[in-house]
Amino acid sequence: MNPQDHQLIYQGKAKSVYETDDPEVVIVKFRDDITAGDGEKKDTLTDKGHFNSVISAKFFEVLEEAGIKTQYIELLELGVMLSHRLDMIPLEVITRNIAAGSLLRKFPFQERQEFDPPIIQMDYKSDEFHDPMVNDDIAVALGFVTREELDEIRKITLKINQVLKDFLLKKGITFPDFKIEFGRNHKGEIILGDEISPDSCRFWDSETCEVLDKDLFRKGETGVMDAYQEVASRILDIEDKKKWNIKDITN
Numbered sequence: 001m002n003p004q005d006h007q008l009i010y011q012g013k014a015k016s017v018y019e020t021d022d023p024e025v026v027i028v029k030f031r032d033d034i035t036a037g038d039g040e041k042k043d044t045l046t047d048k049g050h051f052n053s054v055i056s057a058k059f060f061e062v063l064e065e066a067g068i069k070t071q072y073i074e075l076l077e078l079g080v081m082l083s084h085r086l087d088m089i090p091l092e093v094i095t096r097n098i099a100a101g102s103l104l105r106k107f108p109f110q111e112r113q114e115f116d117p118p119i120i121q122m123d124y125k126s127d128e129f130h131d132p133m134v135n136d137d138i139a140v141a142l143g144f145v146t147r148e149e150l151d152e153i154r155k156i157t158l159k160i161n162q163v164l165k166d167f168l169l170k171k172g173i174t175f176p177d178f179k180i181e182f183g184r185n186h187k188g189e190i191i192l193g194d195e196i197s198p199d200s201c202r203f204w205d206s207e208t209c210e211v212l213d214k215d216l217f218r219k220g221e222t223g224v225m226d227a228y229q230e231v232a233s234r235i236l237d238i239e240d241k242k243k244w245n246i247k248d249i250t251n
């Protein structure tokens with residue numbers, strides 16, 4: 001399967017989207033490119049696309065089993081995901097269970113302060129405007145969503161947080177925060193899209209608080225791919241490894 005044989009529809013900072021013969025189905029190619037700071041810091045890390053595709057596929061499967069609609073259809077091979085075509089909403093929906101990252105730079109929260117209920121924050125996805133935080137009025141006035149859709153996005157997001165937090169806890173991973181994106185399918189339904197991976201989430205080892213996500217890259221530390229590999233090997237079971245033929249990338 002070579003996505004490049006298909007027509008490119010969209011090229012983001014870490015993924016490319018290609019057409020298929022079915023107008024409602026696309027191929028998402030997870031690339032090895034990694035960026036931070038609105039794309040200012042850039043690198044290519046071997047196998048990152050493989051890890052992120054398989055980690056996202058696993059999370060999408062866990063969420064589908066919990067009744068949440070996602071864009072995921074199947075992982076065709078490492079790095080290549082067949083997905084439902086969505087018209088993406090340019091909002092980054094960030095959920096915070098524990099204070100970290102930009103929240104600490106912007107507000108007087110204490111490091112690792114816990115939030116129960118979690119905080120949901122929405123940012124306008126735009127490198128040009130540096131992803132500014134928006135409120136409901138701004139998101140609606142910009143024509144991105146209706147108020148009813150915002151209510152639905154919040155409801156689905158809280159459920160996603162609960163399902164993934166519980167799943168990760170069993171794998172020895174704390175889930176401080178994560179970013180997701182939604183789109184509309186051809187019926188206008190709100191569907192979870194994009195990815196759920198160490199690029200878009202914070203993952204900490206529950207015992208040691210060791211960082212297992214893109215924060216290592218943001219801070220210029222080594223072992224970024226070792227951390228992604230650790231997440232993959234913890235969340236995938238033997239059946240997943242067999243199904244996706246990934247004995248070569250996990251321990």
Ligand code: UDP
Nearest residue numbers: 094100101102103177178179199200201202
């Ligand atoms: N995040 C993301 N893309 C962005 C901004 C944030 O995926 O453009 C994720 C990030 O990985 C983290 C969460 O959203 O899991 C919260 O990020 P934060 O606002 O703390 O920003 P950061 O410290 O990552 O700049």
